[in-house]
Amino acid sequence: MISVVTLLVFLRISLGFEVCQSGMPDLDKTLPLGNIEVEYISVEGDSVVMIVNNSSKETDPLQLIHKYGVMAYFPTNICMYTTLVKIDLLENKIRFISNISCLISLEILNLKGNDLKSLVNTTFVDLKQLISLDVSENKIMEIEPYAVVGPNLNVLYMNASNNSLTSVDITNIVMSGHFCIRDFSNNQVSKLTNLLDIVFDTNKTYGPGIVTLKDNPFLTWPEFDKLGIPNLSELGALFDFNFNFQGANFVCDCKMEPFLSLAEDVVKKIWTNVHDVNCTNPPSLKDISILNLTRNGRLDEFVCPIDSENDCPPKCNCTEQPKKSRLIVDCQDVGLTELPHRLPKSSFSYELNVCNNNISVLDARYYLKNVSVLKICNNELQIIDTDAIDVIKNITNLSLANNGGFLQSLPRSIQYLPGDSLDLRNLVFFCDCDTIWVSEWLQFRQVDSDTVYCHTESYGRLKAIDFEHVHGDKCKVKDFKTVIISICIAVVLILVVVTSMISYKFRYELRILFRRQDNSVCEFKYDIYISFDENNDRLLTWVKKILVPFLDNCGYQTYLPMRDCLPGDITEEEAQNVLHETKCFLVVLSSSYLCQQGRSRTEIEWKYAWDLYVRDKYRKIVLINFDHLPASRVDPPKIKAFIRVMKALDFRNRDGMHLSDIARAIGNGRRINRQCVPFTRFKTRLLRHRPRVNVEFFDFA
Secondary structure, three states: OOOHHHHHHHHHHHHOOOOOOOOOOOHHHOOOOEEEEEEEOOOOOOEEEEEOOOOOOOOOOEEEEOOOOOOOOOOOOHHHOOOEEEEEOOOOOOOOOOOOOOOOOOOEEEOOOOOOOEEOOOOOOOOOOOOEEEOOOOOOOEEOOOOOOOOOOOOOEEEOOOOOOOEEEHHHOOOEEOOOEEEOOOOOOOEEEOOOOOOOOOOOOEEEEEEEOOOOOOOOOOOHHHOOOOOHHHHHHHEEEEEEOOOOOOEOOOOOHHHHHHOHHHHHHHOOOOOOOEOOEOHHHOOOEHHHHHHOOOHHHOOEEEOHHHOOOOOOEEEEEHHHOEEEEEOOOOOOOOOOOOOOOOOOEEEEEOOOOOOOEEOOOHHHHHEEEEEOOOOOOOEEOHHHHHHOOOOOEEEOOOOOOOEOOOOHHHHHOOHHHEEOOOEEEEOOHHHHHHHHHHHHOOOOOOOEEEEEOOOEEEEHHHHHHHHHHHHHHHHHHHHHHHHHHHHHHHHHHHHHHHHHHOHHHHHHHOOOOOOOOOOOOEEEEEEOOOOOHHHHHHHHHHHHHHHHHOOOOEEOHHHHOOOOOOOHHHHHHHHHOEEEEEEEEOOOOOOOOOOOHHHHHHHHHHHHHHHOOOOEEEEEEOOOOOHHHOOOHHHHHHHHOOOEEEOOOOOOHHHHHHHHHHOOOOOOOOOOOOOHHHOOHHHOOOOOOOOOOOOOO
């Protein structure tokens, strides 16, 4: 919140109250000074100074007064007189000020009416006692930054009026602590500058004092945010002094408005007509007092026009109005066929008026999100882009009134805009069952519905609010059909999802059932690769004494790892190579088949066998369920799938008949001349097998 102190500072900036009533100090009245005289040593104005009163002591204060002379340069021996406290060289011919830092006691320097053209920032740097400087009525065109203000300077009175200055740097205006006056009146100053880009310290107070810029050709109000004050609200805490801008040719525009708005409430109570300033432009405010405009609440007339170079659309008028935080873009009756592609950049919201044109499409534009008012009345609208309505959710006024022809559709999202923000007078749009919501919406929202019309194929033109009553029954029939179709679609989608889930759950079972096996004879090195748990003694005995002899008797070329591999366990690479040369992978499944800790040999064998089975239609997997394990007690999903689809052979002691089942499952081998007959001599107690259960499996699939 802006403090009252800040507001009062803005008042002082505008009014410039006189606080230095006493004028320049006169040391003659307070302190007796010894006089020194000037002696010219050349016709060019060179001179020396000498003491007239020889009784003066070296420490006595002195003054040099030489008015209306022809002195062109400071006396060459002036540094001999360090007790000089006053120099008055009124109306001479001095062209520049030499280095006078030696005059450490100097308090008053009057160079009024000389021929100075500039002041540099080293001239007064060490004059700590200097309090009064008069360089008025010279030909000064430039004062360097920090020329009259600095850490060692305390110039209270500074008069640079009636020169040829075109600008004044902020460093020569503002000083930390009290000062009396900085007078730059009657120059050609049109702006304040900040050549060194200084930023003022918010922990200090600058002033109090008066800065008079009276009778200078100012056109625009100083932009203090570019003069070292980034936050305008801090101006009151920083500057405790007044500006006098009487006689300035101010353009009363958007640059002045923020300052006046801050002081508006206080102005109405305490502002007087002292140092009043009038507007010179725009024509509507010419010669009107800025004071009265502020007091009468007319700051909304302080605006800035924006030209086409700053993206104002051709033939349009763009105006920035800070008082209402808006940028007005008026494009009425300029022959537009579409919305402008660009608008000027602004921190304010936009008010875009494109009425009385030939626009047929209201499409989305990037700037619509910042538009608070959009008037597109009296056009030829046929299409309203849904995205455009979605973008303008923050709009406060949308006018679609009096558009010729009729809209193809009205976006449903328009119903979420505030009803009191819409102007739909004489709007006609095509109505069908998909737009029946408009009729219901118009009944419950605050929209002027009497002149909103529907164009229908069956009934022609009618009020949109009546469309539901006239056409509602047909839409209900259509809605019932839509519901039935929607239900059918939903059922189909559910079936697809359920089928997909089941297919994934039983993907291995489906692969086994629908696999097309090619049983033609192919050349493989081995017919059968036998895989089982060799650590199961009973199973090992059955395989070695019954299964292998039986398969050999049938003429199959078998590979038994414990018999046919090199000494030591079969390696992963060797198992892979052998399986590539084998047609049938025979698994004797026991409760301990996949129970070994770590990566067992049977796990490696099963992995490569399954991969070959999936890729090659000539491969087979025959699984013998030696321990009669149910599928629920088997964890590996691929082995479980064989049991579920009953592709696993149950081991039963039926006088060796299960061996015939094994042979049939394996099919033809490379040598098929022998008859596969079970051996009756193997019917011993050894075959009276009791299956073992209650074993957990490791799932390596």
